[in-house]
Amino acid sequence: xxxxxxxxxxxxxxxxxxxxxxxxxxxxxxxxxxxxxxxxxxxxxxxxxxxxxxxxxxxxxxxxxxxxxxxxxxxxxxxxxxxxxxxxxxxxxxxxxxxxxxxxxxxxxxxxxxxxxxxxxxxxxxxxxxxxxxxxxxxxxxxxxxxxxxxxxxxxxxxxxxxxxxxxxxxxxxxxxxxxxxxxxxxxxxxxxxxxxxxxxxxxxxx
Amino acid sequence: xxxxxxxxxxxxxxxxxxxxxxxxxxxxxxxxxxxxxxxxxxxxxxxxxxxxxxxxxxxxxxxxxxxxxxxxxxxxxxxxxxxxxxxxxxxxxxxxxxxxxxxxxxxxxxxxxxxxxxxxxxxxxxxxxxxxxxxxxxxxxxxxxxxxxxxxxxxxxxxxxxxxxxxxxxxxxxxxxxxxxxxxxxxxxxxxxxxxxxxxxxxxxxxxxxxxxxxxxxxxxxxxxxxxxxxxxxxxxxxxxxxxxxxxxxxxxxxxxxxxxxxxxxxxxxxxxxxxxxxxxxxxxxxxxxxxxxxxxxxxxxxxxxxxxxxxxxxxxxxxxxxxxxxxxxxxxxxxxxxxxxxxxxxxxxxxxxxxxxxxxxxxxxxxxxxxxxxxxxxxxxxxxxxxxxxxxxxxxxxxxxxxxxxxxxxxxxxxxxxxxxxxxxxxxxxxxxxxxxxxxxxxxxx
Amino acid sequence: xxxxxxxxxxxxxxxxxxxxxxxxxxxxxxxxxxxxxxxxxxxxxxxxxxxxxxxxxxxxxxxxxxxxxxxxxxxxxxxxxxxxxxxxxxxxxxxxxxxxxxxxxxxxxxxxxxxxxxxxxxxxxxxxxxxxxxxxxxxxxxxxxxxxxxxxxxxxxxxxxxxxxxxxxxxxxxxxxxxxxxxxxxxxxxxxxxxxxxxxxxxxxxxxxxx
Numbered sequence: 001x002x003x004x005x006x007x008x009x010x011x012x013x014x015x016x017x018x019x020x021x022x023x024x025x026x027x028x029x030x031x032x033x034x035x036x037x038x039x040x041x042x043x044x045x046x047x048x049x050x051x052x053x054x055x056x057x058x059x060x061x062x063x064x065x066x067x068x069x070x071x072x073x074x075x076x077x078x079x080x081x082x083x084x085x086x087x088x089x090x091x092x093x094x095x096x097x098x099x100x101x102x103x104x105x106x107x108x109x110x111x112x113x114x115x116x117x118x119x120x121x122x123x124x125x126x127x128x129x130x131x132x133x134x135x136x137x138x139x140x141x142x143x144x145x146x147x148x149x150x151x152x153x154x155x156x157x158x159x160x161x162x163x164x165x166x167x168x169x170x171x172x173x174x175x176x177x178x179x180x181x182x183x184x185x186x187x188x189x190x191x192x193x194x195x196x197x198x199x200x201x202x203x204x205x206x207x
Numbered sequence: 208x209x210x211x212x213x214x215x216x217x218x219x220x221x222x223x224x225x226x227x228x229x230x231x232x233x234x235x236x237x238x239x240x241x242x243x244x245x246x247x248x249x250x251x252x253x254x255x256x257x258x259x260x261x262x263x264x265x266x267x268x269x270x271x272x273x274x275x276x277x278x279x280x281x282x283x284x285x286x287x288x289x290x291x292x293x294x295x296x297x298x299x300x301x302x303x304x305x306x307x308x309x310x311x312x313x314x315x316x317x318x319x320x321x322x323x324x325x326x327x328x329x330x331x332x333x334x335x336x337x338x339x340x341x342x343x344x345x346x347x348x349x350x351x352x353x354x355x356x357x358x359x360x361x362x363x364x365x366x367x368x369x370x371x372x373x374x375x376x377x378x379x380x381x382x383x384x385x386x387x388x389x390x391x392x393x394x395x396x397x398x399x400x401x402x403x404x405x406x407x408x409x410x411x412x413x414x415x416x417x418x419x420x421x422x423x424x425x426x427x428x429x430x431x432x433x434x435x436x437x438x439x440x441x442x443x444x445x446x447x448x449x450x451x452x453x454x455x456x457x458x459x460x461x462x463x464x465x466x467x468x469x470x471x472x473x474x475x476x477x478x479x480x481x482x483x484x485x486x487x488x489x490x491x492x493x494x495x496x497x498x499x500x501x502x503x504x505x506x507x508x509x510x511x512x513x514x515x516x517x518x519x520x521x522x523x524x525x526x527x528x529x530x531x532x533x534x535x536x537x538x539x540x541x542x543x544x545x546x547x548x549x550x551x552x553x554x555x556x557x558x559x560x561x562x563x564x565x566x567x568x569x570x571x572x573x574x575x576x577x578x579x580x581x582x583x584x585x586x587x588x589x590x591x592x593x594x595x596x597x598x599x600x601x602x603x604x605x606x607x608x609x610x611x612x613x614x615x616x617x618x619x620x621x622x623x624x625x626x627x628x629x630x631x632x633x634x635x636x637x638x639x640x641x642x643x644x645x646x647x648x649x650x651x652x653x654x
Numbered sequence: 655x656x657x658x659x660x661x662x663x664x665x666x667x668x669x670x671x672x673x674x675x676x677x678x679x680x681x682x683x684x685x686x687x688x689x690x691x692x693x694x695x696x697x698x699x700x701x702x703x704x705x706x707x708x709x710x711x712x713x714x715x716x717x718x719x720x721x722x723x724x725x726x727x728x729x730x731x732x733x734x735x736x737x738x739x740x741x742x743x744x745x746x747x748x749x750x751x752x753x754x755x756x757x758x759x760x761x762x763x764x765x766x767x768x769x770x771x772x773x774x775x776x777x778x779x780x781x782x783x784x785x786x787x788x789x790x791x792x793x794x795x796x797x798x799x800x801x802x803x804x805x806x807x808x809x810x811x812x813x814x815x816x817x818x819x820x821x822x823x824x825x826x827x828x829x830x831x832x833x834x835x836x837x838x839x840x841x842x843x844x845x846x847x848x849x850x851x852x853x854x855x856x857x858x859x860x861x862x863x864x865x
Contacts, residue, residue: 039234041241063750067390068719069383069757070702071750092742093749094781107381109389112707113397113715115404121411125418141235141400145344147381154782158506159377161348165238181706199511383757390717398714452713 038179042164045190047083047197057201060092060100062151064185067109075182076106079189096154102200103151108188110181112142117169131172140168144184148192150200158199162191237293239280240304249308255279256301256308263298272332286453288337288399295338299329299345306352315356315599322349322356323489330487336464339479340392343385346486347376353489358507359599361592361646367495370503372486379482384470391464399453406449413445501583504590509598513574513589522573530570531651533563534644543637551623551634558614564602564640567647571598593650600643606636674700675723678730687734694730697723721758728754729765741778749781 059080064072073091080089095103120137123130131137143165150157164187168179234242243252258279265276276283276294283294302325309318326349333342350373357366379385471479485491495503504510522530540563541555571594577585602610609632613621623633672680678693701724708715732747748769755762773780 039242041234041238041245043245063753065386065753066705067386067393068705068717068721069386069754070705070724072702091746092781093746094779096782107386109386109393110706111393111397113400115400116408121407124408124411125415143238147377149381156374156502158511159374161377163241165235165241167234167238199508199515201515383753386757394708394715394717397708401710401715 038166038168040164040166040187042162042187042191044187045194047085047190047193057086057101058088058090058099059086060090060094060097060103062091062093062095062103062105064106064108066107066181072108072181072185073106075185076104076189079186080193083193085193095151098153101152102157102196104148104192105151106146106148106188108144108146108185110142110144110184112140112179112181115139115141134171134173136169136171136174138170140166140170140178142166142168142179142184144181144188146185146188148188150196160192160195162188164188235293237296237300240300244304244307244311247311249312252304252308256304259297259301262294287403288453289396289403290399292338292341292396295332296341296345298332299325299341302328303345303349303352306349306356310352310356313359313599313601313603315360318352318356319360322352325349326487326489330484336480337392337395339464339483340389342483343376343380346483347373347380350376350486354503355507358503358595361596361599363500363503363592363595364495367499367503368492370506371495371499372492374502375482376486379477387470388464402449402452406445406452410445497583501586504586505582507590507595509571509574509594510577510586510590512572513576516572516574516576518576520573521575522570527651530563530566530647533559534567534648534651541637541641549625551625551630553621553623553637554619556619557610557621560640560644561610561614564643567597567643568601570594570647570650591650593646597643597646597650600639600646602636602639603632605632606639609633610636673697675726675730678727682730682734682737685737687738691731691734694727694734698727698731701727721754721760725751725754725758725760725762729762732769736772741776745773745778745781 061073061076061080064076066072077089077091080086090100092100092103095105097103116137117139119135120131123135123137143163145163146161148160150159164184166179166184170178240252240255243255262276262278272285272291272295274285276285276297278294278297283290285291285294302321306318306321306325309315309321326346329342329345329349332338333345350369353369354366354373357363357369380389468479471477539555540560541553541557544552544554546552574589609629613633623630625634671677674693674697678690678697681687681690681693701719705717705719705724709718728747728751732744732751735741735747736744751762752766752769754760755766
């Protein structure tokens, strides 16, 4: 096709193909790399090994409260049901619920604040233009401190505490959602399930 | 075609992006050790903790912190609440990190010392009302470390006392009045972080404006002096504004935190400062009761394992008798002799000792499951201090590998030269094996 | 005139004919419990989202949820479950309501009394919501005779005259745990209880309130 184009148009065509396309792709890769960093102190634990344990346990959730005493038990319930770890997970206010093998209660504190980073301050001197390239300029700093209590027939059996401090780097071009309380809580639930499996069900696979 | 210069630029930026993606580099410095702990990078944690402890010299007596403090990783300006929190928590956090690393590798006495230091430094650096959240959380985690460390050292009384403190503080943290404290302090922390960031942004903008103005007026020689004045005026206005905001945070902190004392007094009838003083007074902890001992034992890992154990896998009487016979011969299995050069000569059946040690390691994992009724009798029979000491003398992976290699080599005589790198592993492992045999002998007597 | 009418109409359309709570209350009166619950739950979800993170006002972070509306929404969800005969769900939300009211020091005595009466009349076992470790704390009602209480913690006398409280009867539970002496000390000192002041109504093991 380029044989039929005039010479100047050929130059224009070369701009849109070849090296500039490669440049464009590199920029996209770079921007996605910049925009996708998110650091947590606690890992995201996958729970594939739960598949082989006995699931004959009934778990009660007696509330997962934040500092303002709002209940986020539905998030924990949803996450546990999604993982299909136990035969039954239900909400109950009774720590000595006779129908449940274990009752879990959680209390947590969560904070998240957006601050600017050095890239942003430096970009101010360049009238903010570098930020248009997707340079990460916002730190979303935050943390969650959570404490789970496991009750067995009304007796406190064990407590688990987790602290996750995170920093989410975002740019003006980052389209996916930032770290949220919901995501953090699910991360904590995974940690709890990992440790409950180790301590309460374990490799013995007790029925 | 991309020019080589641009290509190098992009590669550099790609590397930067990769570094960003690695995650750990972008965490706040105080959180980095948490991430390393989860990755089990213990030597690196120790190194960073020791570096952080070096800032102690910058504090005045009684832990007064003023102005700017430099640690190994960054500079802290104590007038910002969130930075003041971090800098005051440097020493307690460093000690705690060393404590939990020591606990994780089985060095219980080191863990005890470090946790005690953490509590002591928390008492001095986190004394004020505004640091109560950090102090309470620090007390909670250190008492937990102390509980586990004393337990596996076999000191049940102290372990139980610390476990009780841990439960008490845990209870307090989950209480309604304390939630009010936590909510207030989190808001203050967030406000401080945001104000600091906004200030730095405005400062950069103001500096940029000044630079632009100076550049525009560079041709006018008379603009030099007035530029300086404008820059100073702008900067000092900003500083004054920020000082007012920081003062506001201080007032906010005091006003919000004043409520919690009333709440705690009204609902729980406790004085938080007194409670923390008592929790930090490690030599005068309340004497544990029977219920405390029961709770402490039932919260231990050994009890948890026994609860879910397979009854078919329990040690039966025949196995226990066999183990008893072997352990009676334990002292005669190997003999030690130290020569004039300080080298340790081991002669005897090391292989048998190693095998016996491995079997004794299984004992805490193969206890019978506890009954539903009469748990006290079970706890008194099986979960004695001797059993915990036995469990605490588990050999590390390095020690196991070392002795397996030695046994595979065969022979009856070995020489350990303290000058060699592996001598510590050898001597510690040997000590653990022999100590474990002694503990097992005293534990098995009553069974 | 036309402009004012237009503005008034626009305001009405923007605000809606009623708030979520008002709509839900209206539906409850009509007996449409599931629909009412939907509006209560919407209000509760909104308040919960607002409470997740404080709002930046330009000078500080401020809480932006309305505690009173939230408590009414929680209570409304509980009532809707109760009226539909779902006792467990109702009990869960009542427990949540009481804890929330305590946390925010809302004046909910009337509602809490009504809940207690319902529990008593319907013969439901009051759920155990106590942590069970409260004897580690001194309290105005404690005579400090329990061995679990540290002798170092001394109980101060109550600052206000105490009130007698009728407690719902707790039915006997099958002992699925070791003997009663091994139960955590929430049941200790029940016989030694003195009459309590208002906030202590909910500090007792018989109540399903967690402070």
